[in-house]
Amino acid sequence: xxxIDQSRIRNFCIIAHIDHGKxxxxxxxxxxxxxxxxxxMQAQVLDNMELERERGIxxxxxxxxxxxxxxxxxxxxxxxxxxxxxxxxxYEVSRSLAACDGAILVVDAAQGVEAQxxxxxxxxxxxxxxxxxVINKIDLxxxxxxxxxxxxxxxxxxxxxxxxxxxxxxxxxxxxxLEQIVRKIPAxxxxxxxxxxxxxxxxxxxxxKGVIVFCRIKExxxxxxxxxxxxxxxxxxxxxxxxxxxxxxxxxxxxxxAGMVGYITASLKNVKDTRVGDTITDASNxxxxxxxxxxxxxxxxxxGLYPADGxxxxxxxxxxxxxxxxxxxxxxxxxTSAALGFGFRCGFLGLLHLEIVQERLEREYNLDLVTTAPxxxxxxxxxxxxxxxxxxxxxxxxxxxxEYMEEPMVKAEIMVTSEYIGAIMDLCQERRGIYQSMxxxxxKRAVLHYHLPLNEIIYDFFDALKSRSRGYASFDYEMMGYxxxxxxxxxxxxxxxxxxxxxxxxxxxxxYERGRKMCEKLKAEIPRQLFEIPVQAAIGSKIIxxxxxxxxxxxxxxxxxxxxxxxxxxLLEKQKEGKKRMRQVGSxxxxxxxxxxxxxxxxx
Amino acid sequence: xxxxxLELYVHIPFCVKxxxxxxxxxxxAGREEIRAYVSALVHEIRACEETCxxxxxxxxxxxxxxPSLLTGEDTARIFHALRESFxxxxxxxxxxxxxxxxxxxxxxxxxxxxxxxRLSIGLQSADDRELKMLGRIHxxxxxxxxxxxxxRTGFNNVNVDLMSALPGQTVKSWExxxxxxxxxxxxxxxxxxxxxxEGTPFYEWYGEGxxxxxxxxxxxxxxxxxxxxxxxxxVLKEYGFxxxxxxxxxxxxxxxxxxxxxxxRKEYLGLGPGAAxxxxxxxxxxxxxxxxxxxxxxxxxxxxxxxxxxTEILSLEDGMEEFMFLGLRKTKGIDRRDFLAAFGKDxxxxxxxxxxxxxxxxxxxxxxxxxxxxxxGTDISNYVFSEFIL
Numbered sequence: 001x002x003x004i005d006q007s008r009i010r011n012f013c014i015i016a017h018i019d020h021g022k023x024x025x026x027x028x029x030x031x032x033x034x035x036x037x038x039x040x041m042q043a044q045v046l047d048n049m050e051l052e053r054e055r056g057i058x059x060x061x062x063x064x065x066x067x068x069x070x071x072x073x074x075x076x077x078x079x080x081x082x083x084x085x086x087x088x089x090x091y092e093v094s095r096s097l098a099a100c101d102g103a104i105l106v107v108d109a110a111q112g113v114e115a116q117x118x119x120x121x122x123x124x125x126x127x128x129x130x131x132x133x134v135i136n137k138i139d140l141x142x143x144x145x146x147x148x149x150x151x152x153x154x155x156x157x158x159x160x161x162x163x164x165x166x167x168x169x170x171x172x173x174x175x176x177x178l179e180q181i182v183r184k185i186p187a188x189x190x191x192x193x194x195x196x197x198x199x200x201x202x203x204x205x206x207x208x209k210g211v212i213v214f215c216r217i218k219e220x221x222x223x224x225x226x227x228x229x230x231x232x233x234x235x236x237x238x239x240x241x242x243x244x245x246x247x248x249x250x251x252x253x254x255x256x257x258a259g260m261v262g263y264i265t266a267s268l269k270n271v272k273d274t275r276v277g278d279t280i281t282d283a284s285n286x287x288x289x290x291x292x293x294x295x296x297x298x299x300x301x302x303x304g305l306y307p308a309d310g311x312x313x314x315x316x317x318x319x320x321x322x323x324x325x326x327x328x329x330x331x332x333x334x335x336t337s338a339a340l341g342f343g344f345r346c347g348f349l350g351l352l353h354l355e356i357v358q359e360r361l362e363r364e365y366n367l368d369l370v371t372t373a374p375x376x377x378x379x380x381x382x383x384x385x386x387x388x389x390x391x392x393x394x395x396x397x398x399x400x401x402x403e404y405m406e407e408p409m410v411k412a413e414i415m416v417t418s419e420y421i422g423a424i425m426d427l428c429q430e431r432r433g434i435y436q437s438m439x440x441x442x443x444k445r446a447v448l449h450y451h452l453p454l455n456e457i458i459y460d461f462f463d464a465l466k467s468r469s470r471g472y473a474s475f476d477y478e479m480m481g482y483x484x485x486x487x488x489x490x491x492x493x494x495x496x497x498x499x500x501x502x503x504x505x506x507x508x509x510x511x512y513e514r515g516r517k518m519c520e521k522l523k524a525e526i527p528r529q530l531f532e533i534p535v536q537a538a539i540g541s542k543i544i545x546x547x548x549x550x551x552x553x554x555x556x557x558x559x560x561x562x563x564x565x566x567x568x569x570x571l572l573e574k575q576k577e578g579k580k581r582m583r584q585v586g587s588x589x590x591x592x593x594x595x596x597x598x599x600x601x602x603x604x
Numbered sequence: 605x606x607x608x609x610l611e612l613y614v615h616i617p618f619c620v621k622x623x624x625x626x627x628x629x630x631x632x633a634g635r636e637e638i639r640a641y642v643s644a645l646v647h648e649i650r651a652c653e654e655t656c657x658x659x660x661x662x663x664x665x666x667x668x669x670x671p672s673l674l675t676g677e678d679t680a681r682i683f684h685a686l687r688e689s690f691x692x693x694x695x696x697x698x699x700x701x702x703x704x705x706x707x708x709x710x711x712x713x714x715x716x717x718x719x720x721x722r723l724s725i726g727l728q729s730a731d732d733r734e735l736k737m738l739g740r741i742h743x744x745x746x747x748x749x750x751x752x753x754x755x756r757t758g759f760n761n762v763n764v765d766l767m768s769a770l771p772g773q774t775v776k777s778w779e780x781x782x783x784x785x786x787x788x789x790x791x792x793x794x795x796x797x798x799x800x801x802e803g804t805p806f807y808e809w810y811g812e813g814x815x816x817x818x819x820x821x822x823x824x825x826x827x828x829x830x831x832x833x834x835x836x837x838x839v840l841k842e843y844g845f846x847x848x849x850x851x852x853x854x855x856x857x858x859x860x861x862x863x864x865x866x867x868x869r870k871e872y873l874g875l876g877p878g879a880a881x882x883x884x885x886x887x888x889x890x891x892x893x894x895x896x897x898x899x900x901x902x903x904x905x906x907x908x909x910x911x912x913x914x915t916e917i918l919s920l921e922d923g924m925e926e927f928m929f930l931g932l933r934k935t936k937g938i939d940r941r942d943f944l945a946a947f948g949k950d951x952x953x954x955x956x957x958x959x960x961x962x963x964x965x966x967x968x969x970x971x972x973x974x975x976x977x978x979x980x981g982t983d984i985s986n987y988v989f990s991e992f993i994l
Contacts, residue, residue: 575990
């Protein structure tokens, strides 16, 4: 292995807007480099989690090593590093890019350049990667490759003249991509004899091998027995095994040298010790400096997760612990709600991350969950000079103790076709967006720049954006710090009892509107019961909105004779089943989905 | 040897025209098709002879559709076959359903000859606009003619079907329907709240996600529906009727024995397409496909149950659930001793917790052996019944 010439290695990634065909191209590359036979190919080799396949997105960065025999007769090692495609995982994308020497930019021949395309390209250019454009989906009837080429040159400013025009789906012209990888993506550098410097771009937990670290060797050499040191976390361990990535399997080898991409195992028990972005060095011969760019990723969005069946609390804890082994960004701590019982306050990178964790818990661990409204981290400046980070509305201090509050803001970039600019500006306005600028990237498309409070986009902003632009708007954001804001805690009272799990923090100016909508929504979600139930929204002791769930007055099956009995019984069984899905709060039964109804308050 | 009681239901899947709310298995058909159907039905009746030898039939119900659409001759063929193949008890209750406008002197005479003891007339409303909206083929005056005819023929146990909670119906128009009907002095009135059933034109208009077409009358709300229900009992009481089941009212001694049998889980055998049976804690149902049914019973000698679909074997739990939600439909409720006799378990050992809760909520009343719905419990009986699902 060690006789591989650095000049025959190509480390690259594929970047693209969601759905532009990144995973399909990766599949074709793997297939056409002959490492796998067609028979072995699953539809999408890189996305090996069931959930990822269903959602059509890639969650965890992974890598694959293939061998390509080029037209010049030489064999090249391709290390294809897959990157997640969503803004929630921006940091992981950035670290994956840092492990590469070049990037293939996939652009949809029909849709052209989108917001995430831009964001990803800028990220790649930041890491000094050579970006090689590829135009995909030319088999679509609506494909317009010439226009897209122009767009790439005008908007992004990179040469697209000889960009391969391909269909990753059919394999058409993918050969050109392989040849361009050899010609256009630079070979790695680095000195195998220098002190070890390896960048962690991912890590996974395996119950047999422990933590498996995915890394790019920038300098030096790592082999079995190397005493390694994680420079940021300070964790130490002896290397047990090194190797490279087959498709879906690990192939051990003797050593990894500068320029190579591979994995290291060291019987570490916690992925927290091997943070993405950290630098591995040889503890006996350490490098002078860690590689640049490491940062600890912190959750941006918090919510309460409760088992629908209170008895499943220990199962939920086990499941979260297991997920955390593979997902260092997931945080959780126990909390208790009067309405929902024992559960966990969990921190996520963003709403998608939240949804993915929730779905994995439900699917892989068979748990039925109740989720409370997501919250961001507010900074509470108290009159006594203390500053508190507030992640759970229930913990909001008494207003008398609060000097002022701050909320996190984001810089948003929204790309939209011209006919929907008005609608999208209205939406941003409603969500307290502050207009910054707008530029046309071509005749019919513009990029809008807004500053928006994070708490306005964590609920249903993305859905609203899509529905108001008929799916034509795309959106990307980055954090931009905190801003002082007039915020209040809105409480919901059902049958005069405060339901802690429904409280949330909201901009004072939107409180009435939100409270009213909440009450309406809850009225629709709570089925009529034996008695009348008032549903109220309150700020402190002041009621600002009220609805009433009327008492059940009549619920009768008028007829029930010989032929109806089986069918009528099914109705009663359904009714009984419905009751089981309710949460008892005081004397009121609240359906579990009512707790989630706070998430979707947009009128569209 | 003592024979066991059996109830017979015979289905006639034909009518002049389908009503807009009707989800029964029924539709218009030509004279020849009806004739051929009666032949198939007779073959099915004959096929029961062996199996039902140990039973004595205590009630017969010829339902539909519109059984009064049959010619006198066809009706006679059916009853002839029934009496040949089954041991029908002396004094059995034998009911035929009839619709206004389809009854003639001749047919009524045949019914008498066949030993029919009871008629059930589908009036639904005394308001001609409401009748039209429902898609009925008759007017109130058509009903009056039919009414006079059957009384003249000597039928003195007659039910009239009525419907409340109709689109555009008001509490006032419902009261008028009740009074106009009760004044005629029938022995029995069934008063049903309209149920919007899937697969009907009404469902298209009023059902979940229904497309409200222009000029569609609104359905009464839950409150009005309940007012109509309350009114029914109080108005009919003035005319000497008492409520003995959620939707059924009778003068003393005229309760429908056949239907009470369903609520007391008597064994029943259904004949004809789509008809359901309960025999030895097994429930089965004939194919709803009329053509298929007619093919299976095209010739003499077809076996018992040839048209039956899958048999559901009822567990002890199924039986207990049904005992509760059917038995409590009756105004007088259930008797704890009957539960013990049927299942060998004390009612409290199975439903003690539910009974206590429902009693505390004022939805049922328990005294001595008896358990029954309160007035409030009757209003929301589905809620009460669902508590007894195990």
